[in-house]
Amino acid sequence: MPSNGGGLDPGARAILAEIRDLRIEMREDRRRSDEERRQADARFERMFKQMHTVGRAILRVLERIDRNTGGRNNGRPRPNGGRG
DSSP states (O other): OOTTSTTSOHHHHHHHHHHHHHHHHHHHHHHHHHHHHHHHHHHHHHHHHHHHHHHHHHHHHHHHHHHHHTOOSTTOOOTTTTOO
16 A cells, blocks of 8 residues: 555545545644633633732721721620720
8 A cells, every 4th residue: 555645546545635634634723722711711811800809808808897897806806895
């Protein structure tokens, strides 16, 4: 059997061509999938950083409110019953 496919019957040649086309298509699909995954990962990372930034800002505001109002001491009652 020659390696260039010259001695193959038309049916075998068609099968080999179809297999080659499927391999090319699978390779393209894998590349596209890898790129989509990279883009999704980048979007997730940006979203996580934004959520982290917003969460830290909320904590800073809550800490400032606690400092300005005397806070609740993490929910524990004050020694003097909350007076003064």
